[in-house]
Amino acid sequence: MFKRIALFMGKMDCKPRLPVISLLLLGILATHPVFYSCSDKAIGADGTVIAEFEWNGKHHITLEEMLQEISELPEYKQRQYQDKSGLETYMLLMAESRLILNLARDQKLNEDAEILKKVQDYLHELMVKKITTQEVDDKLVLTEDDYLAHYEANKADYVRPAQVRLLCITLIDEERADEVSAEIKAGKDITEVAQELSDRGELVGPGANASSPGDTDYFGRDAYPPGTEPFLDAAFAAEIGKVHDDVIEVEVQGQKYYMMFRKDEARDEYQKPFEDEDVRKSVERKVEREKRDALMVAWVKQLRERAEVKTYIDRIPEAEPEAEPPAETEPEAAEPEE
Numbered sequence: 001m002f003k004r005i006a007l008f009m010g011k012m013d014c015k016p017r018l019p020v021i022s023l024l025l026l027g028i029l030a031t032h033p034v035f036y037s038c039s040d041k042a043i044g045a046d047g048t049v050i051a052e053f054e055w056n057g058k059h060h061i062t063l064e065e066m067l068q069e070i071s072e073l074p075e076y077k078q079r080q081y082q083d084k085s086g087l088e089t090y091m092l093l094m095a096e097s098r099l100i101l102n103l104a105r106d107q108k109l110n111e112d113a114e115i116l117k118k119v120q121d122y123l124h125e126l127m128v129k130k131i132t133t134q135e136v137d138d139k140l141v142l143t144e145d146d147y148l149a150h151y152e153a154n155k156a157d158y159v160r161p162a163q164v165r166l167l168c169i170t171l172i173d174e175e176r177a178d179e180v181s182a183e184i185k186a187g188k189d190i191t192e193v194a195q196e197l198s199d200r201g202e203l204v205g206p207g208a209n210a211s212s213p214g215d216t217d218y219f220g221r222d223a224y225p226p227g228t229e230p231f232l233d234a235a236f237a238a239e240i241g242k243v244h245d246d247v248i249e250v251e252v253q254g255q256k257y258y259m260m261f262r263k264d265e266a267r268d269e270y271q272k273p274f275e276d277e278d279v280r281k282s283v284e285r286k287v288e289r290e291k292r293d294a295l296m297v298a299w300v301k302q303l304r305e306r307a308e309v310k311t312y313i314d315r316i317p318e319a320e321p322e323a324e325p326p327a328e329t330e331p332e333a334a335e336p337e338e
Contacts, residue, residue, distance in 0.1 A: 051095045055102045061094050069094070136295045142288060150287045151274045158279050160270040161220040164235050168207035168216050168261040169194050174249075176202070177258030181247045190214070190243055190262050205257055206231075218267065227252040231259050238263040 047062035070081050070090060081090045109115060151158070167190055171177045180197070184190050194214030197203050206224070207214040221232050228250045238244055243262045250257050272279045 050091055053095065053099065055099065056106075059098060059102075061091065061098070066091055066094060132296075135299050136292060140288070140292055140295060142284075142291065146287050146291070147280070147283050148274065150290075151279070151283050154286075155271065158272040158274075158276075158282075160272060161222070162236070162269045163218040163220050163267050164263060165218045165265040166207070166216045166235055166261040167191055167194060167214040167264055168259060169197060169203065169214060170205035170207050170257050170259045171197075171202060172204055172255070172257060174256070174258055177247050177260070181260050184243060184260065190260075206259070207261075216261075218265070225252055235261065235263060236266075240264065240266060 046060070047064035049060045050063050050066065051061040053059055066087070070078055070087075073081075080086055104110070169177075169180060169190065171180065180193060184193060191214060194203065194207065198208070198210060198213035203213060206216045206219075209215050209217075221236065224232065231248050231250050234244055234248055238261075240263050244260060246260075248259045250259065274280060274283065
């Protein structure tokens with residue numbers, strides 16, 4: 001049935017250079033009248049024919065169709081089809097996809113129940129999305145006053161807690177920790193010790209930073225899991241620049257850790273202002289979500305009232321309890337053979 005595909009791209013006498021794809025198809029055609037003048041026979045009522053094939057009749061692909069399709073692609077994909085080579089590739093893809101589509105029609109897949117069900121489901125999904133956009137999203141109005149009011153009502157959500165920064169050594173061997181602590185108390189610099197331990201792969205937990213051994217960066221009291229309270233209490237109570245006197249033992253999920261540190265920096269609790277970029281973005285997201293949810297609830301409520309929705313929960317059967325698996329029984333001992 002398939003007889004031929006005649007490709008006209010690049011075969012017009014004038015051989016014009018195709019422009020970069022624009023989202024404004026009419027603008028392209030207006031600024032490049034050569035498309036209309038090179039070959040009158042290549043221009044049909046529907047546009048400039050760039051490919052044709054026969055399959056239960058003659059089918060055409062026009063330049064205008066192709067440019068329109070490309071203009072609707074995501075921008076990163078449009079860039080693949082900006083030059084003549086890219087356009088020729090897309091033209092062939094269009095021809096091939098239409099051939100496959102015609103073959104599918106010949107096999108009556110357009111009447112397949114499963115496909116039609118999916119089409120119907122997708123149609124409903126698009127309809128719901130469209131009407132929701134019209135009735136909710138397009139009516140969503142957000143103002144600077146809304147943002148400021150939300151920020152003021154939720155200022156506690158935008159507080160940076162008090163934090164400390166340590167030069168910390170964490171080990172899992174108690175005897176090794178005592179040895180290291182003795183070296184530090186004898187005058188060895190804790191920074192040097194942390195580097196040596198890191199080079200040997202002994203550091204774990206807080207301070208196990210290969211690029212900056214011992215550096216914990218800033219952290220608050222909620223940074224580490226339950227069991228680390230003795231370490232956190234000592235870290236926040238210590239003096240800046242002073243090495244803590246003792247090795248601190250903590251236990252997390254059954255594993256013991258031995259910690260020693262020098263407190264390098266501390267900063268107080270800080271109320272982040274609304275003007276902070278991250279704060280503003282967070283506020284805008286939350287206000288948009290809250291107002292949209294409120295509009296959605298009100299709209300759906302109106303629909304229910306308009307339709308006088310009635311529900312009959314008592315007609316819904318109770319879920320049957322899951323059957324318990326049969327109890328395992330001990331295998332009977334085999335009788336001895338006579």
